[in-house]
Amino acid sequence: MAETEHELKFAETVSIGTELLLGQIVDSNAAELGALFAECGIGHRYRQTVGDSLPRMVDGLRLALSRSDIVITIGGLGPTADDLTRQAIAEALDDELILDDSVKKHLIDLLEKRRVPIVESQFRQAMRPSCSEIIPNPNGSAPGLIARKGGKIVVALPGPPNEFRPMIRGAVRDLLVEQGDGVIASHEFRIVGVSEASLDEQLADLMSAEDVTLAPYAKLGEIHLRATTRAADSNEAESKMQNVIQTIRSRMGNTVYSESGQTLAEAIVAQLRSLGQTLGVAESCTGGLLGGAITSVSGSSEVFAGGFLTYATEQKHLMMGVPHEILRSPDMGAVSEECALAMAEGVRSKLGVDWGVSITGVVGTEEYEENGVQKPNGLVFIGVAGPNGAKAHRNLFMGSRETVRGRATAQALILLRRHLLKIELD
Structure with missing residues (x-):
């Protein structure tokens, strides 16, 4: 069914917080909502950011309600005096705030469980417009x-991402699908080892198709590709989607590491568990980020033995057994293929694990001089040692210190996965 402007409903986001206006926080929540609107068949024309001022919040909400069917606010729901979103919504809708007894009871139980003193201001969070x-x-x-009032819908969501995301993927998505045009079906592929340009080339015909929309989102070291279709009923939507899913699986092969929302670290832990194998890490420039990524996965203790943080050059010798001949050589040094190999083999031996992964590199803002040799910022060597031998991989990452550290961590996970799956390596 062709869409017309009359049939399509429009949503608007209103992000609350002076810190957003000052640039102290990046509004990633609004971007996630924008993607969700497209996924659910909801139009999206406007996005506002309003400071912590009740009159300006009310004005912003009334403007949004005058031109949009659904208004979603982000932030301003906490217990402090400047958390005014509930009051602003009530005023914009000409409604009154009431105390929700069930929320108040939940707050009391939660605070007592956390052993937090109960103060009256906490119960601001139990207030809501009577029409909500x-x-x-x-x-x-x-x-x-x-x-809900006068044919309009206002949704208020908390600002912290770990509280915001479960709501938009649960109750808010259900609401948007209900308000959207037709039935929505979507499927996400998480892909590593290909660039956006390569992905676009391999899926060019699908990217330009009208029945199913493909939306790639570049993440750190990977691409999340969401396929979305809208149809008159669920059977039609499923039929459209399955053809595209099978085509993408066939073309992208083992570059797809998840279709269920797993992180790359989760996929690696699952693969190690299925193989009955274990892992240890030795890190220098990433300062524990790789070990942190693995241990963020529930149940990782079954496969992850531990790691070493060998930041100083001499510690690579003392802890990992990297020979001084490597560390002091102008042709090698602490930032070299040879050092990465020795670190990976060293951690594998020290911990008695099946796999050892190492990271060593330069993550400053300028070139680094080692043993009389200049080495560029972003030069990182990643070593992987396993049952069938060891290999070191040279990388040159662009960006700030934190960007390089993040990219190095992501690349180490990608390379470990390739070794685990015995995917041909460059």
């Missing part, structure tokens, strides 16, 4: 809400 219903918050104290 509560969205439970499993990760925090401030619930969200959905208000």
